[in-house]
Amino acid sequence: MKELLEVNNLSISFTQYVQGLNRHDSKVISDLTIDVKESEIVAILGSSGSGKSLLAHSILGILPYNANVTGEIKYKGQVLNQDLKEKLRGKEICLIPQSVNFLDPLMKVSEQAIGECKNEKEHDEKKVIQREIFARYGLDESVDDLYPFELSGGMARKVLLSTALIGNPDLLIADEPTPGLDVKSVEETIEDIKNLKEHGKGVLLITHEIDVALKTADRIAIFYSGYVIEINNVENFKNADNVLHPYTKALINSLPRNGFKLTEGVQPLDEVPGCPYYENCAIGTDRCGKEKPNLEEHEGAMIRCFNFREANDGA
C-alpha cells in the first residue's frame, strides 16, 4: 500500500506576548511522527484541548500567523509546502472541522456544502450530489434552506461531514467528527469513514472518543501532553495487557465497560524536562524525570517509554 501522508518530527509552538513586550513560546505539539497509507484509517487519540486539531490545521496550512512549525509533512511522497497545501486542500485533502463555529452564519447550509462553483452547470451538478449526501445523513430538503443557527449540534455536524465528502477527497482529516451525536448518527459516521477506506482513501481521524477510534481505525496513536506516546494496532487495544505505555493501560481501564477505574493525575501544563507522564507514572525511574524518551519501534508498534519492557514482562 502506498504512503499517502507522512509526518516526521513535527513540532508546533506559538509565540505570545505576555505583559508588554515579553515574548513567550508555548509548545503545543512536540516531535510528532505518524503516517497514513492508502485504504487505512489512523486515529490520533488524545484529550480535548491538547492540541490535536493543530496537526490537522498544519497539514492544511491554516495555522495562525504566530505559529512556529518545524519538521516535515509529505503527501504522496512530495513535501507539502504552503503552495501545495493551498492547491490540494478542499480537493485531494479535505477536513471535517471540529467545531460548528466553522460554518458561515450568513449562508444557507446547502450553499456552504456546495461551495465555490465556476458556473451554473457546475452548481447544478454539485447540488445533486449535495442532496444525495444530505439525504444519506437524514437531512431532508427543508434543511437545505436553513442557516447554521437554526441547526441542532448534531445536525450541524452532519452538515460539516457532508461538506467534506462532496469534494471526493483522497485523504480525509476528520477532526472530532462525532461528539454530541446520538448513537445512531455515530454509527452512521463510523460507517461512512470506513466506507471511504474501502474506496482506497486514507483517513486521519482526530478524536478523544476511544470507542470511535476502536471501531474505525486500523492503528491508533495515543497523544499525551503534546507527544505521541504510543502507536499500536487496534486489536491490541482490546486489553490493557497488550498495549505498552502505562497511560494507555490506564486509559483502557477507565472505560465504563472495563470497570471505570480511577487513575489520578492530570497532564502537565508546561514543558517538563523528562517524560511527560513521569509525574503520574507508577513505573517511573529517576531517568524518566530528567531525560525524554524517544519514540522507538517495538514489534510493529511505536512506544515512547524507557521502562515498558520491564513493566510488560512482569505482567
Place this chain on the structure above:
Amino acid sequence: MELKANNISFSYNKNRHILKDASISVESNQIIGLMGDSGSGKSTLCKILSGYISNYTGEVTLDGKPIPDKDFYPVQLIFQHPEKTMNPKWKMEKVLNESWQVSQELKDTFGLKDSWLTRWPSELSGGELQRFSILRALNPKTKFIIADEISTMLDAVTQVQIWEALISHCKANNIGILAVSHDPELLEVFCDDILKFDEINNL
C-alpha cells in the same frame, strides 16, 4: 427533596413543538440518567429545569413548591462546553469564586491545581475547565445538579476522575443529579434509573 417537572411544553417557534407535556422527577438521593437523540430537546429541558428558560408552560417544583426566581437558584446546570460558559477576560481564580468561595478540600477532591488559578480560560484544556465549572456550581445552596453531557468532550481517564469526584460530593451532601448523556455504558455505571427522552416527551 424532590425536583419535579410537570407537563412541560415549549417551542422555539410556532411551527415546531420541541417539548410536549414532558414530565420528570429526581430525588435528592438519586442519580437519574437521561438519553436521547441529538436535536430532540434534552438540553432545552435542562435549561428549563435550571431556570434559564422561563416562557414554558407547565411547572417546575421543588418539594411541590415553585422555585423562587430571586434568590440563588438551587438547580444548577453544568454545560457540555465549559469554555463557552466562562468570561474569557477573567482569570480562573475569579471564574472559580464567582458564585461562592470554593473550599480547599473541594479543590483537592477535584484535583484542581493552584497553578491553574492564575491562567486565562483559553490556556487550559477542556478537562481542566470542566473541573472549574463543576466546582462553581457546587455552592452550598445547590440542591440539584443537571449535568448536560459534561464529560462528552473529555478523555476516558478524566471522565472517571470528574464523575467520581462529583458523585462522592453529591452523595455526601444529599444533592440529586440528572445526568444527560448519549452513552448508555457510562450512565449504567452510576445511575439509579435511566430514562429515554422519547418516552417522557409526548410528541
